[in-house]
Amino acid sequence: MTQTVTALFDKRADAEAAIQSLVQAGIPRETIRLTAGREGTAHSGSAYDHHRDEGGFWASLKDLFLPEEDRYTYSEGLSRGGTMLSIQARDEQAGQIAGLLDSSGAVHLDEREAMWRKEGWSGYSAGSAAAGATSTARSGAPASDETIPVVEERLQVGKRVSEAGRVRVRSYVTETPVQESVTLHDERVQVERRPVDRAPTPSDERLFAEKTIEAVAHGEQAVVSKEARVTEEIGLRKTTDDRTETISDTVRRTEVEVEDERGQVSRTGTTNTSSDRGR
Template sequence: MTYHSIMAYFDTRAEAETARQALLADGIDASAISLLPEQETTYRRADTDTAYDYRRDEGGFWSSMGKFLLPDEDRSVYAEGMSRGGVTMAIDVAEADYDRVSTIVERYGSVDLDAREAEWRNTGWTGYTADSLTTEDTVSGLAGDGTARLADRDEDVIPIVEERLQVGKRVVQGGRVRVRAYVREVPVEVPVELREDHVTIERRPVDRAVEANNAALFQDKTIEAVEHREEAVIAREARVVEEISIRQKADVRQETIHDTVRRTKVEVEDERSRVEGVDPDRLRDETTRER
């Protein structure tokens, strides 16, 4: 996973603390947030119109910015701001969180440092120059021309820094397939034959003789006929007529990540003659291989 450092400057520690609490509430880990200076300091330059004295650096602001690998010009601007009572916040965030974190620090009062630098220069601040550092006042022994010298020590060390790209994975949502089943009523027509019985009464005129001794003809008689008819009876039967299946298939693909990392390059200039068995060209080659 690729990480980036976000640098933000606040005029007051209270504003920086408010922004820090907002980042913590948004899920940013506390170990990823640094405030410089780390503690409240009583040092604040009284005359803010004069150039910041890097040779003294009473608050340690210049040296405290060293671990962030900033160019000296940017480092000097942040150090100048801290000498005026401001606070610098550094946040290490994953690339996916970069925009969200930047929005939060801007919302809680981070200063446009380019505009602020212009204001300071208009009031007399001259900014960083390499010859502002002297041998006796710096820890690393930088001379007035910016060249490192050994002072009262047998060796000095230049750290060779190299960033390594860490590639992680996260799940992102792609296209979505949704199948929704619902019930609706639709009209249907089914033909059916229905039977009906009808009773009819017909009177026919006749003229025939009554048989002798047929007394039954003079008795009461009742005949009943009942009509019947068929009517449709509806019943429903549910049957499965089709199935829809949803399957999720995982494919694996190879992707090459292209990004940049920073590393320290070393150039050795040895103007000594070959004495005491020291070969400057061989030394230069070994230094290159060690990188």
């Protein structure tokens, strides 16, 4: 929800400095409106007459939807050379904006109204802003061009992307003990002694020569090697699903009721209805 924050400054320079402070605080410039008064106007002490200025300050503040007494006071301030700021702000920003306006030198309206009354300003009364227009319409003269705006809120639903979950795949190395059995063969050399008793043969003629015989024993040893094989692949893939969500909220609309001297009543968005009063 939004609301309008307003402030009055004696000097336009102070109002422009306040705008800079608001923008630096993150308030969008397009939400800030400046209405300049009559600078250098010498005030005579009499109250500002909005009836003579329907095209001026009184009319320029019409679209702000201010209460009649506030609109009357701001019109008086503008006629005295003041400058008005109005800011369309979200509810949670209103307090921050009001503090920035106060620190920038905004006028305290209650104190200023009291000072104006001492100077002869009559101030706002229940009939100040509307009585003249009502009596004019009843006398048959052309009615004022002042209108009642019909305001209607419209629900706008948008979309934004938010994180709904996260999946992370991470690889790391582990070591697992394994065992394999293998059969190994070992050779041994044994010296055999056999007793004999025979006559020497021709091959034994060199019995008394030096001779050496040897045998080499062999043994098998386990040989280990490793081979890496890719056994599986893991990846990530995103799929999308569509869902319909129903948003429920309320919107406001201004209803205007018009009743004429015959008692006929009509409302915005409906056809005329008659109460038969005056018939």
